[in-house]
Amino acid sequence: MVTVNKKTVEVLRIATAGSVDDGKSTLIGRLLYETNSITTDKLEAIHKASQRKGIDFIDLSLLTDGLIAEREQGITIDVAHIYFQTPKRKFIIADSPGHVEYTRNMITGASHADVSVILVDARHGILEQTHRHYYIAHLLRIPQVIVCVNKMDLMGYEETPFRAIQEKFTTFASQIKSDRQQIQFIPISSLYGQNITTRSDKMSWFNGPSLLEVLEQMEAHPKESHAQGRFPVQYIIRPRNDEFHDFRGYAGRVSSGSFKVGDAVTILPSQRTSRIDKIYQFDQKIDQANTRQSVVITLTDDVDVSRGDMLVKTGEEPVPVKEINADVCWLNAEAMTGSKTYLLQSGTSLSKAKITSIKYVKNPATLEQTPAPALNMNEIARVQIKTAKPIPADTYDENPSNGSFILVDEYSNNTVAVGFVV
């Protein structure tokens, strides 16, 4: 095998959200353009499509609006995934529409993100939409938030409006912000490429790095790596051939923390204990499996482990419970009804579940909490859930990978809600 440099390329996942006119497409287009990520045939196709639409500039939103309906209506309906790479790392942008009726798409896009990029039009300042975008970044505990104050060219590249926006945003954020989240502000002009990939020479009052420099340097997945060890079992591997006659391996992806050969582990929910015998990564035996690595683990004892169980380090067990308090976002057009049973999927485990009460619905823009009898699409609420099986969840704040879940409708099979354990 080719010797691979230990320092493999890292992937940084970025969430962007915004509406048609705040310059988001131009920003993404600019990032792609300045990193040489758009091929000439794609540019040509967009150019032609722009002409057909009767516009005389190259409409970069056509890069991301991949569906016929989106191009016809000039709106982004769904999350688009955009890929680019610089000499430093690989980036995946999940770009979602920004209006209130797309809250569910924004949460979907943001659920994979290491960083949230929030765009503010320097002329309009902080809008209701800005509050909503930040609330989602907060709800998902995205470790890094970058607020790009765009269209600085239209403000004469002046410092005062930028600082005013920074102050207003900080005031709103401080009501909910967790200590572990970092917020940075960058004055930019997407149209003229100021502070996008290179530092602007028009805003000497700003000493910070450009957007791309920030994105190239930040840490990916800091939280899960530092959390306690969790290993949801996906699949049991039993080859039953001559070489591996009695082999019984548990395949999964370390969702947080790390596991070493010899570690004492507890199997949840059964609470039985054993030790890690071997860790396989394909045909190689390794000493330690880190966060996000897909491995096969064997145990020293012949204990009962099936899909849906979770291996955790002994002494670091979460307490399996049948009553969960959670924030949920309703994703489905059909409203939530309290009398209905849903399937709760957490890690690889499934359990029947009921929403027993809605404590309040939260307005993400005003942070106002109001009582509600039911939950409609795009609403975010604090609820209480009862499950049939005990769920060994952590709080989302402590360990996002083991503190989130989805609800599935048993009849339509649709994913109807996402939840964050509090």
Added chain:
Amino acid sequence: MSALQKSFPRDLEDEAIYILREAAAQFERPAILFSGGKDSITIVRLAQKAFYPGKVPFPLLHIDTGHNFPETIEFRDWLVKTTGVDLLVGYVQDDIDAGRVTEEKGKYASRNTLQTVTLLRMIEEQKFDACIGGARRDEEKARAKERIFSVRDEFGQWDAKNQRPELFDFLNGRIKPGENVRVFPISNWTELDVWNYIREEELAIPSIYFTHERDVVVRDGVLWPISDFIYRDPEETVERRKVRFRTVGDMSCTAALASEANSLDTIIDEIISATLSERGTRLDDKRAEAAMELRKVSGYF
């Protein structure tokens, strides 16, 4: 060119293995859609890794249009022999003979769109509830909107505006009888990622990916490989050129690329500096702006 640009992000391999194991756990009878191209070769490797030391728990399903590059078929048979994975073949010719589809005519005739019918017939006959494919979101704008577990109705149709949200790593593969799911483990890989992976893993690939001499005609600015399967215009002159293929589809819809790249290293250099996109040589995509979306809606993968 940075060394990191020629290194594969291992996080993507872990993600793909996770997805393959979810497919094995959530479905009764999945299959790997195998075209003999670099993406499906990558999927086979990932499946070997995901289930080691067990066997790959899925058969390969090849939809054979009859218009393949002979090198691809030769490679397919070699791969099946060396990996011990089962192979099932669905022949487009059978659907033509049975009158279920009609062959296209004229200068741009291709069997590309016909294969959807054969794929859906095989899914029904073999009772596959999931088909694992090597499609990637960076290939094409409609594919950029595709889910990792993409639910298709009884007619194989993709409802782009009504897809299940996919949050965090949760994959929801619950379906009703008759429906099936297309599974895309390398959704988040780019063309460059695939090539870097092939290089680091030292995977064998069909010879047509490397430079070779071939008879071509220049038509509409692209190099068409000469074969029994394409329309021949007596006005067009056949030239012998040094070419390779960047993607591998049918001989009737895959254009060649003038290239001297004779190794994985030189292919990767060529891709890093390319000004044309990967599917720029796919004549099946050039039919209309939304050609891919329309094919997906009708059941293509």
